[in-house]
Amino acid sequence: xxxxxxxxxxxxxxxxxxxxxxxxxxxxxxxxxxxxxxxxxxxxxxxxxxxxxxxxxxxxxxxxxxxxxxxxxxxxxxxxxxxxxxxxxxxxxxxxxxxxxxxxxxxxxxxx
Amino acid sequence: xxxxxxxxxxxxxxxxxxxxxxxxxxxxxxxxxxxxxxxxxxxxxxxxxxxxxxxxxxxxxxxxxxxxxxxxxxxxxxxxxxxxxxxxxxxxxxxxxxxxxxxxxxxxxxxxx
Numbered sequence: 001x002x003x004x005x006x007x008x009x010x011x012x013x014x015x016x017x018x019x020x021x022x023x024x025x026x027x028x029x030x031x032x033x034x035x036x037x038x039x040x041x042x043x044x045x046x047x048x049x050x051x052x053x054x055x056x057x058x059x060x061x062x063x064x065x066x067x068x069x070x071x072x073x074x075x076x077x078x079x080x081x082x083x084x085x086x087x088x089x090x091x092x093x094x095x096x097x098x099x100x101x102x103x104x105x106x107x108x109x110x111x112x
Numbered sequence: 113x114x115x116x117x118x119x120x121x122x123x124x125x126x127x128x129x130x131x132x133x134x135x136x137x138x139x140x141x142x143x144x145x146x147x148x149x150x151x152x153x154x155x156x157x158x159x160x161x162x163x164x165x166x167x168x169x170x171x172x173x174x175x176x177x178x179x180x181x182x183x184x185x186x187x188x189x190x191x192x193x194x195x196x197x198x199x200x201x202x203x204x205x206x207x208x209x210x211x212x213x214x215x216x217x218x219x220x221x222x223x224x225x
């Protein structure tokens with residue numbers, strides 16, 4: 001079946017370094033991609049999204065890159081801070097349905 | 113500020129009990145979703161609804177049912193709770209037009225003894 005997966009279950013980085021979290025998706029029909037951040041005890045919160053007609057989108061300290069050729073999505077966090085420690089999920093979906101398929105999540109640990 | 117609320121943050125039930133999980137959104141969204149979240153498995157879709165009284169099965173509907181009598185409210189029902197339904201349950205909603213971003217509630221951690 002269709003699934004979205006993250007390459008690493010855990011990523012540990014030093015405070016101030018840049019973080020890169022990777023994700024692979026399998027559905028060629030997906031045209032919408034999104035990253036969520038989930039802190040302990042909370043529901044997932046939106047970070048950034050991108051549509052299939054783009055290959056890069058930037059937000060505040062975050063950048064999402066989309067490579068449709070290899071069905072790969074990445075989230076880059078600049079100058080990682082302790083408050084960035086959380087589980088990060090990628091998801092893909094079709095704008096026709098509003099549904100999303102989620103990956104398993106990557107836990108980002110920021111070392112002081 | 114947009115909001116999705118869930119009726120309980122923590123819930124403890126016994127095997128065989130009927131369990132109701134309520135979700136309310138104030139964004140006038142057409143679509144609503146119920147997921148369960150388990151370690152190592154990510155978020156798995158149980159049921160979703162495109163409109164009032166409309167429902168469709170997700171990937172893991174067995175043992176669950178849903179109700180959507182009003183646009184803002186989507187209920188998840190465990191007809192006879194079992195221990196393997198111990199999990200974190202997340203509700204989400206989004207608009208049928210425009211962006212696909214789903215807005216999530218805080219989750220309900222259900223323990224079935």
